[in-house]
Amino acid sequence: MEEIKFDVKNLNLFYGDFQALKNLNIEIKANRVTALIGPSGCGKSTFLRTLNRMNDLVDGVKTNGEIRMDGKNILSDKVNTIELRTKVGMVFQKPNPFPMSIYDNIAYGPRCQGIKDKKVLDELVESSLKAAALWDDVKDRLNKNAMGMSGGQQQRLCIARAIAMKPEVILMDEPTSALDPIATQKIEELIDVLKKEYTILIVTHSMQQASRVSDDTAFFLLGEIVEFDTTLNIFSNPKNKKTEEYITGRFG
Amino acid sequence: MLKLDRKLEKLETSVRHMGKQVIEQHKNCERLFEQPDRSLARQVRHNDEIINNYETNINEQAIADIVLLRPIATDLRRVIVAIKIASDLERIGDYAKSMAKFVSKNLDNPATMKILKEASFIQHRLVIMLEDIMEAYKTKDVTKAYEIPTQDKELEALLQDFRKIVIKNNVADLEDAFNLSSLYRTIGRSSDHAVNICEHIVYLCKGIQYDFDKED
Ligand SMILES: Nc1ncnc2c1ncn2[C@@H]1O[C@H](COP(=O)(O)OP(=O)(O)OP(=O)(O)O)[C@@H](O)[C@H]1O
Ligand SMILES: [Mg+2]
Numbered sequence: 001m002e003e004i005k006f007d008v009k010n011l012n013l014f015y016g017d018f019q020a021l022k023n024l025n026i027e028i029k030a031n032r033v034t035a036l037i038g039p040s041g042c043g044k045s046t047f048l049r050t051l052n053r054m055n056d057l058v059d060g061v062k063t064n065g066e067i068r069m070d071g072k073n074i075l076s077d078k079v080n081t082i083e084l085r086t087k088v089g090m091v092f093q094k095p096n097p098f099p100m101s102i103y104d105n106i107a108y109g110p111r112c113q114g115i116k117d118k119k120v121l122d123e124l125v126e127s128s129l130k131a132a133a134l135w136d137d138v139k140d141r142l143n144k145n146a147m148g149m150s151g152g153q154q155q156r157l158c159i160a161r162a163i164a165m166k167p168e169v170i171l172m173d174e175p176t177s178a179l180d181p182i183a184t185q186k187i188e189e190l191i192d193v194l195k196k197e198y199t200i201l202i203v204t205h206s207m208q209q210a211s212r213v214s215d216d217t218a219f220f221l222l223g224e225i226v227e228f229d230t231t232l233n234i235f236s237n238p239k240n241k242k243t244e245e246y247i248t249g250r251f252g
Numbered sequence: 253m254l255k256l257d258r259k260l261e262k263l264e265t266s267v268r269h270m271g272k273q274v275i276e277q278h279k280n281c282e283r284l285f286e287q288p289d290r291s292l293a294r295q296v297r298h299n300d301e302i303i304n305n306y307e308t309n310i311n312e313q314a315i316a317d318i319v320l321l322r323p324i325a326t327d328l329r330r331v332i333v334a335i336k337i338a339s340d341l342e343r344i345g346d347y348a349k350s351m352a353k354f355v356s357k358n359l360d361n362p363a364t365m366k367i368l369k370e371a372s373f374i375q376h377r378l379v380i381m382l383e384d385i386m387e388a389y390k391t392k393d394v395t396k397a398y399e400i401p402t403q404d405k406e407l408e409a410l411l412q413d414f415r416k417i418v419i420k421n422n423v424a425d426l427e428d429a430f431n432l433s434s435l436y437r438t439i440g441r442s443s444d445h446a447v448n449i450c451e452h453i454v455y456l457c458k459g460i461q462y463d464f465d466k467e468d
Contacts, residue, residue: 208322235324237459244325250254 003030005169005199006051011065013046013055020046022223024065028216033191033200035210035231038220039251044203047220048171051201052088053081069169086113089162093174095154097146097161102129102138105146105157109165124164132160133190152183159190170194172202176209188213207247211235219243256321260330263313264389267334267341270306271386274341277303277348278379278442284355285372288365296352303345310338326459333456337389340445340452344382347438347445351375354435364428367418371436374410377403378439378446385449389456397453401464404443411436 006028013021020043028034036044049055050067053074067074074084086109098105106125115121125142129135134156138149146157155175162170172191176184191200191213204210210217210231217234219227219242227234227243238244245251280296283289314335317323323331358364381403388396415433447464454462 207324211324236328238325248256248323248325248327 002032004028005030005069007066007068007071009066009068011047011050011067012063013043013050014062015058016060020223021050024225026218026225026228028199028201030199031195031197032215033195033202033213035214035217036201036203036220037205037207037210037217037246038226039246040205042220043223044220045173048090048173048201048203050075051169051171052085052090053079054085054090056081086165087167088169088171089165089167090171090173091155091158091162091175093177095151095158095178097149097154097157099145099147101143102146102149102157103142106161106164109161113165128160128164131163131194132156133186133193134160150183152179152186155179155183155187156190159187159194163194167198169199169201172200174203174205177205184209207235207249219246221246256317256323256327259313259317259321260323260327263310263317263334264330266306266310266313267337268386268390270303270310270338270341271382271389273299273303273306274345274348275379275382275386277345278375278382281348281351281355282372282375282379284352285368285375288355288359288368290356290359293352293356293359297349297356300345300349303342307338307342310334329456329459333452336452337449340448343445344442347442350438351435354431358428358431361428364432367432368435371414371432371439374407374414374436374439377407377410378442381407381443381446385446385453389449389453392453392457394454394457397450397457400450401447404447404464407443408440411440 004027006026008024008026008028011021011024012019024047036047038044046055050063051069051074055061055063063075065075069084069088072079098108100108103125106128107121110121110124115124126135126139129138134153137153138144146154149157155178159170159175176187179187188209191202194200195215202210202213204213214231217229217231218225219234219238219240221242227238227240229239233239234243235247238247242251277296277299280292284293284296314331317331318328321327355368358368381400384396384400384403387393388400415436418429418432451462451464454460
């Protein structure tokens with residue numbers, strides 16, 4: 001039986017008067033990669049951000065409905081959002097390393113959590129960089145500034161930084177849109193490895209990427225989930241005409 | 253129109269042309285059954301090469317479409333089905349060739365020719381069935397694709413009857429009887445491949461793998 005990581009029920013989200021998410025219902029399974037696809041402005045990023053309450057940081061956002069993570073409603077007022085964001089890490093479209101050394105980039109989060117022991121930090125940095133398939137590239141220059149890395153390396157550094165927080169879920173919003181094909185492939189390979197330990201959600205505009213990396217795919221349109229199924233079903237025999245039009249590039 | 257749409261249209265047009273050729277071959281076989289003709293028999297044997305070339309060409313087009321345009325969903329099914337139909341058509345074409353060979357070999361055997369003539373209406377049934385199938389492919393008519401295989405059942409029954417007659421009447425010698433019944437089998441096999449094409453059309457339209465053999 002597959003475990004359900006997020007059970008989303010009747011989720012609505014408003015930016016002021018504008019309803020960006022309309023009555024979403026979806027079950028995200030643990031240790032699987034779920035791709036969110038759909039045309040620009042359909043609410044993919046907004047939905048992703050509800051899963052770690054990043055939308056709380058935006059003025060005038062109102063959310064209702066339920067998102068149960070391992071059974072607990074994370075939309076409740078009682079939820080510690082700092083803790084939630086530790087469990088649900090995020091990687092953004094543009095690699096955003098801090099302007100500090102590679103080592104400090106990774107150690108930053110754990111230090112904020114109060115980890116001071118040098119040995120523990122060393123180990124964490126090494127294991128996170130290894131998990132992000134970056135260790136061999138950078139082990140000899142951990143004290144160099146992260147800004148000097150290539151874009152693809154920077155993005156893997158951001159993934160390593162997320163991993164160092166020991167998350168359960170990693171959210172990725174178009175993580176390879178700024179990368180070349182080789183760096184993209186490395187990230188995709190990495191996602192495949194990471195899903196053994198983490199639940200991953202990825203927003204992507206590349207249909208090929210969605211079909212290569214994900215197990216399940218949700219098609220969003222105008223704030224609604226039009227179709228959610230295994231990636232194989234979505235890309236071989238979608239039920240909804242709109243889904244087929246979108247994935248085959250005949251949309252609109 | 254998307255480039256992919258244009259390419260898939262072209263691919264399916266090639267399959268339809270191939271179908272036309274194959275049907276032409278079987279029509280000629282029907283003629284041969286009725287009126288043995290050495291040069292027509294030779295022509296049918298010779299034309300099989302054209303059909304083989306069609307299949308090669310369709311496969312090449314299909315590979316190029318997959319590699320360059322990465323079709324998915326219905327688009328991918330159109331490519332796969334083109335390859336599959338071409339492969340069944342090629343086999344059906346082979347059977348026309350062996351029928352023509354049979355005629356060439358038995359031109360001087362009046363007893364065999366007589367039975368062949370009587371069997372030509374069964375061959376005619378096969379031709380009709382092939383025409384119906386290619387029409388269903390052209391119009392992507394799934395209802396027709398479901399119906400056509402009943403024609404195969406009827407054809408099969410006719411062939412059974414015929415085989416019995418051949419054996420019972422003790423026509424010619426044993427070898428001729430054997431030859432004839434294996435010729436009827438080529439009609440039956442052609443019809444089996446025609447049913448496969450119906451399955452491919454169902455897959456094309458519905459995305460499900462249907463097996464007409466398992467029906468009864
Ligand atoms: N902070 C905000 N304030 C007001 N409206 C917003 C805000 N953020 C997003 N929206 C609106 O909400 C809708 C969904 O936006 P969102 O960024 O989630 O779309 P998306 O599917 O991620 O698009 P893209 O593929 O372009 O990244 C859009 O109409 C957008 O204009
Ligand atoms: Mg977005």
